[in-house]
Amino acid sequence: MNSLHNIFQIKDNLRTKRISSYDKTGNNRDCIRIQGGETSEIAVIEGAGIIRHIWITLKTADPFIRRNAIIRMYWDGETHPSVEAPLGDFFGQGWGEEYNFISLPLAAAPMKGRALNSYFPMPFGDGAKITIENQSDSDIESFYFYVDYEVHPTISKSSGRFHAWWNRELTEVHPEEGETEWGIVAAQGENKTDAHNYLFADIEGKGHFIGINYFVDSPGPMWYGEGDDMWMVDGEPWPGSLHGTGTEDFFNSSWCPNEIYLHPYFGYARIPDKLGWMGRTHCYRFFLEDPIYFDKSLRASIEHGHDNALTLDLSTVAYWYQTEPHKIYPPLPGRGLRQNMPEVTVRDVHMWRHEWRKAMGGGKTLWGNERK
Known part of the structure; x- marks a missing residue:
C-alpha cells in the first residue's frame, strides 16, 4: 500500500490515467446501462500498469443487485478470472444490503454505503480487464464508475x-x-x-x-x-x-x-x-x-x-x-443459490417457546429457564 512517508518522492516514467463512465458527448449522463443478463467490460487496459483505485455506484430496481451483479478481473490475458465475487460482497457489504463500511483498502461510503471503493493495488504486465455481469432480471439503469491506474514501462511477472x-x-x-x-x-x-x-x-x-x-x-x-x-x-x-x-x-x-x-x-x-x-x-x-x-x-x-x-x-x-x-x-453458485436464508422472526422464537412449553408438561406459569 502507498504510505505518506514517501509521498513527496518524484518518480520517473509513470503516467496516471482513468477509465470512467463520463458522458463522452459532453452532457451529464455520466453512466452506462447494463441490461439484465448482460456482461459489460468497464475497463480494458493494454500494456503494463497498476490499478490504484476503483469507485462504483449504481441505480436499479433490483434491491438485491449487490448479490445479483458479479465483478470479475483478469490479468495478463488470462482466461479464468483472478477476481470473482458478488459486487457488494467484494466491496464489503453482505447479503445484498447497503450500509457504510470503513477500512483502509475497501470502503462503502455515503450516501448510506452506496459508493463502493477499492484501494487495493492491482498490478498487471500485459493487459487488464474488469467486467460486471448483471445476473438480475432488472437492468442496472445507471452504473457509474472510475478505474484509476498507473501506466508503467514494465511490471515483472514475479510481482504478485x-x-x-x-x-x-x-x-x-x-x-x-x-x-x-x-x-x-x-x-x-x-x-x-x-x-x-x-x-x-x-x-x-x-x-x-x-x-x-x-x-x-x-x-x-x-x-x-x-x-x-x-x-x-x-x-x-x-x-x-x-x-x-x-x-x-x-x-x-x-x-x-x-x-x-x-x-x-x-x-x-x-x-x-x-x-x-x-x-x-x-x-x-x-x-x-x-x-x-x-x-x-x-x-x-x-x-x-x-x-x-x-x-x-x-x-x-x-x-x-x-x-x-x-x-x-x-463455478460461482447461480443466482438462486446466492439468495439469503429466511429471517428468523419473533414469531419463530415464540413457536420455539410453545414447543418447549409442551415438552415441559404444559405448565401455566413456565418462565423459560426451567430445566428437566
Whole structure:
C-alpha cells in the first residue's frame, strides 16, 4: 500500500490515467446501462500498469443487485478470472444490503454505503480487464464508475497479481450431539482436523494472503464465534503453522462482541439487533502489516462453532496476491443459490417457546429457564 512517508518522492516514467463512465458527448449522463443478463467490460487496459483505485455506484430496481451483479478481473490475458465475487460482497457489504463500511483498502461510503471503493493495488504486465455481469432480471439503469491506474514501462511477472474469491456454505452440524456450543446440550468433543471447517481460501502457487470479509447469519441466539481459524501452509498437516483461539480473536476483538467497530485493519461493520447474536454480522480483517506467506499452497478455514457445532449461513471474500497461474475457482453458485436464508422472526422464537412449553408438561406459569 502507498504510505505518506514517501509521498513527496518524484518518480520517473509513470503516467496516471482513468477509465470512467463520463458522458463522452459532453452532457451529464455520466453512466452506462447494463441490461439484465448482460456482461459489460468497464475497463480494458493494454500494456503494463497498476490499478490504484476503483469507485462504483449504481441505480436499479433490483434491491438485491449487490448479490445479483458479479465483478470479475483478469490479468495478463488470462482466461479464468483472478477476481470473482458478488459486487457488494467484494466491496464489503453482505447479503445484498447497503450500509457504510470503513477500512483502509475497501470502503462503502455515503450516501448510506452506496459508493463502493477499492484501494487495493492491482498490478498487471500485459493487459487488464474488469467486467460486471448483471445476473438480475432488472437492468442496472445507471452504473457509474472510475478505474484509476498507473501506466508503467514494465511490471515483472514475479510481482504478485491481486486475487479475490467468494465462497458460501450453509454449514452442517458435525457433532452427533447437535448444536451444543458452550456445552449447553452435551459435552463438547475435540476437533483435531480442519476437514469439517468452513473453507475460505484454497490457493495454489506462491504469494501472501492479505484479508477477509466474513459474513455470518446465525439462525439462533447462541454466540457463533467459538470457531478457531486454521492455516495449512504448503501442504503441511494439522494443526498447521497458524492456529487460532476463537473467531473474535481472529478478528482482533474479544469476549463475544456485538457492537459496531471500524478500524482501518479490522472490525465489525454490521451487527444484529435481536436476541443474543441471532442474525447478520459482518466481520473483517486485513493483514496489511502481517501478511500470511506461502510458497506452494494455502488452505485456510475456520470452525463454525467449536468442533463445528453450529448451523450458520457463512459467506466470505478472501483477498491475496500470488504469482500466476492460479488455481481455477469452483463455478460461482447461480443466482438462486446466492439468495439469503429466511429471517428468523419473533414469531419463530415464540413457536420455539410453545414447543418447549409442551415438552415441559404444559405448565401455566413456565418462565423459560426451567430445566428437566
